[in-house]
Amino acid sequence: MAESKNAEARVDVRDLTRQRIVAVARELYEEKGVQGLSMRLIAKRVGLPTMTLYGYFPNKIAIVRALWSMAFDPLFAAMRKAERAPAEPVQRLSLVANSIVDYWLEHPDLYRLVFLVEDRRERGDPNWYISETDVVASYMRLAPLIAAARGTPDIDCTAAAEALNCALTGIAHMRITVSEYPWAPSASYVDLILAGVIHGPLPARDLASPGQRSTSR
The missing domain is CATH 1.10.10.60 (Homeodomain-like)
Structure with a gap:
């Protein structure tokens, strides 16, 4: 004992x-x-x-990855909270999308740490950070939310979720790195993007799934 x-x-x-x-x-x-x-x-x-x-x-990148996880945990908690809100599908998607942008705008130092510090694999480490964590899965919670907002819950919206995540990150990126520009409220940009995601065409059906794609690295 x-x-x-x-x-x-x-x-x-x-x-x-x-x-x-x-x-x-x-x-x-x-x-x-x-x-x-x-x-x-x-x-x-x-x-x-x-x-x-x-x-x-074992190395600096291991500490950086620990910092990334520290940054992502409250973001994903905010996304889950927004997802549980008693709202219609379109409004629920809007709440989750805005929670992503708002989080990075509230924590610009963490945004820079996560997106402006490049990951790398040290000797003996075969994995990238995103392949050994739940970051991708957490962001891909957007896919069923998009499908529900479009009124097509059985459609795979993975590529649309990827595109939406890129757009939301882009809003945060521009507001953080070009803060001297008189941007409109971030929610207005989110509304414009969601209008396209919800009412526009989905990506081509032959778009390869993430597991079938090669990276540029």
Whole structure:
């Protein structure tokens, strides 16, 4: 029993240390940008030897990926909350779409961290971040919402969901990176985009599914 409690305590301490490392990495990113995400700077701020830090995260990209997950978790929670709203299908899709744009506009630092820092695979790591997390699946919750809003719940709207996600991210991107321009309220752009998604034609049926496509990397 004592050994079990000691093991649990060690796990708790390790988890707390990992959380502290991620929190410090975010602080350094906010202070110094990408240059702040160095193993040496993070270790120094946390109070660990640099080599000890490698025992928690094997490289910088592993810390960046942990930061990405930290950024995505509240976004997907906001999307799920909007999806559960007592609303008609079109309004529900609008609520979810606006929750995506609003989240990034409320957290521009996280937007830059997620979309302006490139993922890469380190030696011995065969996977991309999006292939080992639920990010794609969470965004693809838009597909059945689009199908319901179009009045065609049995139609596969995966490609339409991808296009919508690109458009919503584009709204956030332009408002964050070109903030000096007098943009209209983001909700008005979302309405225009949703009008096309709901009432326009769906992508060609022969559009390859994500699993059949090749990447540019």
